[in-house]
Amino acid sequence: MSELIQRYEPKLHDDGVAYNIAAWGEETIRGTWEGWLEFYPTDNSNLILRTERETTQPNRAAVQYWASGLEPLYFEGAFERAHPESRL
Numbered sequence: 001m002s003e004l005i006q007r008y009e010p011k012l013h014d015d016g017v018a019y020n021i022a023a024w025g026e027e028t029i030r031g032t033w034e035g036w037l038e039f040y041p042t043d044n045s046n047l048i049l050r051t052e053r054e055t056t057q058p059n060r061a062a063v064q065y066w067a068s069g070l071e072p073l074y075f076e077g078a079f080e081r082a083h084p085e086s087r088l
Contacts (some may be wrong), residue, residue, distance in 0.1 A: 002026045003060070005035065006067040011042065012075050018042045019049075021075055023067035025060060032056055035063040037070075037078045049082035 019039040
């Protein structure tokens with residue numbers, strides 16, 4: 001089951017829409033943890049965007065540590081990776 005790891009401020013803005021950002025994690029069947037980012041439009045005008053796996057870590061604490069070190073530049077790249085057209 002997915003778990004919320006961390007919420008971020010400030011919001012990311014794209015084409016006039018603000019997005020809240022959160023890191024999520026989940027334990028795999030092998031016992032490791034995967035982490036990803038989700039972007040929530042604040043005005044509900046767009047879809048919620050989610051990256052594919054951004055990290056694999058040995059445990060939840062390591063995913064928390066990864067999430068705690070993310071910077072705005074990382075969010076910008078992850079936001080681009082989360083757009084469906086970027087996966088073509």
